[in-house]
């Protein structure tokens with residue numbers, strides 16, 4: 592992969608600032624959080640401060656879609672992201688119990704085994720490109736285990752995720768056509784999976800859960816299950832891939848802090864939260880306002896689309912003193928890396944588990960690593976922030992994950 596800098600499309604207000612830096616965008620986000628009532632040149636209102644954001648997102652007139660366009664090539668509202676109010680609450684009541692820390696903990700050993708199998712592929716080489724060798728595939732493997740699907744179907748998910756998150760095409764219309772085509776393939780695939788699963792005895796995986804769970808006394812129909820799974824593919828794969836890549840890149844460039852976390856494993860949970868704050872892998876979200884409202888002294892007219900910049904709120908000095916310092920001991924780290932308000936991330940417990948286990952296993956087997964001399968980490972911040980080229984070097988080891996466990 593070329594390490595040449597590219598000019599990415601403008602995707603959020605911070606990108607328009609002179610202080611924008613693709614490798615270290617945090618400075619531009621601090622600047623954005625410092626502006627009073629920021630507005631993009633096209634008139635889009637921007638919410639960037641942590642406290643204003645919390646109040647804005649709680650307002651009942653604030654919606655997650657305009658009711659016409661759905662996210663990521665979907666033909667119907669994604670459940671629960673494209674729904675609001677009572678209907679949204681109904682689906683969250685159903686889904687939340689399937690993603691509690693206790694429920695996702697069942698996957699811990701599988702995640703460990705999957706991580707080690709991927710590390711086995713490169714541990715004896717002394718170098719790796721961590722994005723493709725580990726970060727890109729691990730969450731997809733785990734997702735397939737979570738749903739209870741065959742590993743052979745992995746490429747179907749990788750292809751779909753790429754097509755909807757980074758659609759090919761020269762124009763917006765072409766990109767949307769790519770997303771729609773990938774969406775249609777995913778709808779057809781999921782419908783076939785459900786047909787097969789209904790013909791088999793019930794299983795204790797997520798699809799098994801969807802087939803048996805009841806909302807207000809009703810079972811979910813196939814279209815609802817497909818609309819939930821479609822969202823989970825989009826929401827749960829690239830986000831973990833990108834977060835993991837940012838964390839490995841950060842640890843590769845901060846050996847002292849890495850050694851500190853390895854020496855005191857109890858620090859890792861806090862380190863992950865602090866890096867979620869600082870890196871903010873999902874930088875921005877959008878909301879629509881259904882009636883004239885006032886929030887924190889600011890007017891939001893009915894019909895406006897609002898850019899909610901999680902990454903700016905995460906470095907708002909009013910909420911996070913000294914925001915540019917990564918401090919694992921930061922008290923009250925109420926970051927919005929997993930969003931806030933009614934649509935806060937459903938999969939945050941699973942994401943935290945995946946990040947922790949992947950970092951633990953990697954650091955146990957490869958505690959010393961650095962960015963390969965002469966190479967540079969290449970970041971993208973378009974859609975989701977990621978270290979898309981992450982070449983590392985380390986002392987080669989022949990110990991496999993299995994040998995290590997013994």
Ligand code: HEM
Pocket residue numbers: 655670671672673683822823826827828830831834872873875876877901928929930933934935936937938939941942943
């Ligand atoms: C580190 C990884 C992750 C990050 C940074 C992340 C971040 C986010 C953010 C910012 C939102 C809010 C989107 C918006 O309102 O515009 C969100 C929502 C959501 N996430 Fe995650 N996410 C991660 C992992 C996951 C995983 C692993 C899953 C499930 C397998 C998941 C499922 C969802 C769902 C279903 C929603 C929609 C919730 C709703 O609308 O009520 N996420 N996530």
